[in-house]
Amino acid sequence: MKLVTWNTQWCCGLDGVVSVKRIIEGARAMADFDVLCLQEIACGFGGMPGRPGDQPAEVKSLLPGFQIFFGSAVDEFDANGKHQQFGNLIASRLPVARVQHHPLPWPPDPKATSMPRMCTTVTLSCPDLGALRVMTTHLEYYSASQRLAQARALRELHVEACALAAAPPVPDTIGTPFQAKLHAAQAILCGDFNMPATDAGYDEIQRPFRDPAPPAGGAPDKRLQDAWPLAHPGRPHDPTFRLFDRTYGPVPMACDFVFVSDSLAPHVRRIEVDLQTQASDHQPVFIELTA
Template sequence: MKNAVTIMSWNVQWGRGADCRVDWHRIIAEIRRIAPDIVVLQEVAQHYPELPDNDDADQVAILAAALPEYAGCYAPGIDTARSDGRRKRFGNWLGSRHPIRAWRSVALPAPPATTAKWLPRTAVVAEVAIAGRMLTVVGTHLEYYCARQRMAQVEALKRMVVESVPSGEAQTGDAQAGGSRKGIVPPAVLVGDLNFSPQSPEYRALAAGNRWVDAWTVAHPGKPHAHTVGLHGAPWPDHPYCCDYAWVTPDLVAQVVAVEVCTETAASDHQPVVLTLSWPE
């Protein structure tokens, strides 16, 4: 579609398919098939052989080599030193065909957990220049185990949205690489595996307050969310449901053209979600 921007979000489970086989060729092939302007991936690992069926590969380097047309940035939530001097990392990766004027990794809140397990979480925030205008793209993967932490992260993503910016700043993108502005500057998109269902308290909290609008409800009014996980017989989960989303700030609602869940691929336990926005040249 001419005068449009496509944003793809996918929890790739470190390249591990529904068949429990790690194969980055399948992941790359699906990204190339969809050919988005911006791609946001969750669960990308570096030197993390402890993950089920994984090896010691640097998956950020795999993405850079396979997708040279995308400028990439990586925001790991887990980042620990190994005895061999390498870093073991796990988190969110964002790639863009358009110039990234600034980006940063934001640590999301982790209040004391009410569960035995929890993982540190981040959001990657990138300010992307598209046809002379700026779009802020936020990619994240919220807490799975602890509902208390997940709700705190939802509230943080709402607070981060900037209500107003100095005239022209949101469009000129004058921040330097690494990110000098705080908050999320509209127009903005929030994508990722949010680890809650459309019926959950966290969903209702994110939708409240007119900070974020679920783009699915704009593109498919009155229709249930398509399932984004559990479609192809992976060991987890035991039933299909929706936990992967695309949200937009209210100023982008009129530009939502489509939200699609790509149901055919089994290259991960999750399905890709693709948001299409109209975009003036």
């Protein structure tokens, strides 16, 4: 399975040009991906730099054969009644069984600019790896307290999903909303976490929890873990932000991560960052998992 994740900055490059096509081409240059996770996708915000259009529709037109799932963290109407949306998108050519859009905590922080954040999750079937969840998110940049609350919520979403996979609800009649669901303990969590690997939120996402169905003689704890050190032991993360544009700080940093559940960790084969593209103010990340 090949996945690319990218904070697109509403597909606005460092040249000021907004181009969804350039983002898709850049992702395809990294890999013939099965799943594409994009953050900062806009619709209806014509006043933003570069005047982005209906970007979910543009992505759909550029990816025939993919299912497109757009989750709006911001979903509102302006004074003239125009619908405005801003959030995350997952495109998958693997069969998808379920889609969930989870609002993340937005506790008050009157000293910081902030906006709602969310996590889009698709449960899909991968021929080599089985059922798994792909979760993509974009956490708060300006408020550390909000970001930590959101990191904790992401971990709790994974804990709950693992518990449901171990003890699913009693199914009801096929064709009703209570019909049996595909539950998956395996997960990939990716996106722009707006924090370095030294942040408390980074550790919180990876904090172990009790396995609801431990195998005989197996480890009693489960956790999400950063895939980068699995593929590059002892090597610092490649930077994914502020590599070319120093508007938000003088030093390049890594804040776009891919976390995998325990059972997927042995299947991580590659994880790389495109250190050349300037199609966004973030660098895309590619991960490959094999059976």
